[in-house]
Amino acid sequence: MRLLHTSDWHLGRGLHREDLLPAQAAFLDHLVTTVRTERVDAVLVAGDVYDRAIPGLGAVELFDRVLHRLAALAVPVVLISGNHDSARRLGIAARLIEQAGVHLRTDVARCDEPVLLPDGDGPVAVYGLPYLEPALTAAELGAARVGHAAVLGAAMDRVRADLATRPPGTRSVVLAHAFVVGGEPSDSERDITVGGVPSVPAPVFAGVDYVALGHLHGCQTITERLRYSGSPLAYSFSEAEHRKTMWLVDLGPGGEIDARRIDCPVPRRLHRLRGTLAGLLADPSLERHTEDWLQVTLTDTARPDRAMEQLRGRFPHTLQLAFEPEGVVGDGLPSYGSRTRGRSDAEIALGFVRHVRGTDPDPAERELLQRATEAAGAAARGEV
Known part of the structure; x- marks a missing residue:
């Protein structure tokens, strides 16, 4: 079975007041094209569909449009809510739209209710674990304590219990939105710390064939079976060096994993520049950055007059300006x-x-x- 793993769309989010809706629309076009050309069997979206609990109309329209297009291709979609989403709002009419092959898992009570995907090698059970806020879900899940590891562990116990009732050879996939130990964060993820411990150990997810993770914005492999797709766009300058991709995962008949990265469209490159204003304006080697989104740190000993205006004269897409004077000693x-x-x-x-x-x-x-x-x-x- 061929799965396309993506997450952290953050529809409606901008970059330092730059409107990213056109770039997000281009990514969703690319996703649909990939589903068609790569003959994807199912799409997995591991949370943070929207950037905020009450998304703007433009973001909702993008989401609605891509779901219609995927449904028209008869490709099942499994989505979970992330910590940026409102689980209640995202999950409205979830059971109704399942008839179109769109499976929203935003309700904690349904974490052990798999989406069963038929395949020539036997069924694949896909479990969606929405973002589990420990204080709100620990009691419902019967967790021993309030904490990320405890609530995810309790949810996974339910998944493994259900999986044990399935026919032998049933392969399993879990979607989860969490900070797993070993992952590399960036500046653009919202903190999910509870009691000082935001992360969960990878063994919490033992017993399943593939775990499609969301929350961290860099594409990364925790283990062969635990992967973050990362966000499709850069949402902070800490992601300037990220290669933005999705995972195309082939799940073999015995649960074997063969995964490769599918690059996402890049609206503009992100780059960081540092130096004096005069130096940055005169340096011919920086000509290649005139069309990039830039974060500029000026090191002039005194703040130059009209610094942003002068920078944008050469670099029109400068988005962020900081001052760190060199040689200045504090008191x-x-x-x-x-x-x-x-x-x-x-x-x-x-x-x-x-x-x-x-x-x-x-x-x-x-x-x-x-x-x-x-x-x-x-x-x-x-x-x-």
């Missing part, structure tokens, strides 16, 4: 109170400018700040 004082204690208003104002820019105010600025703080003080005392 060594640990707190705001320590830095201001015993100082006049004018000294505090001058110190603030020094802290922000990395350099002292020039004489004209010092005089202006001195007059302004004196006037403010006089007004506060009722002298004017």
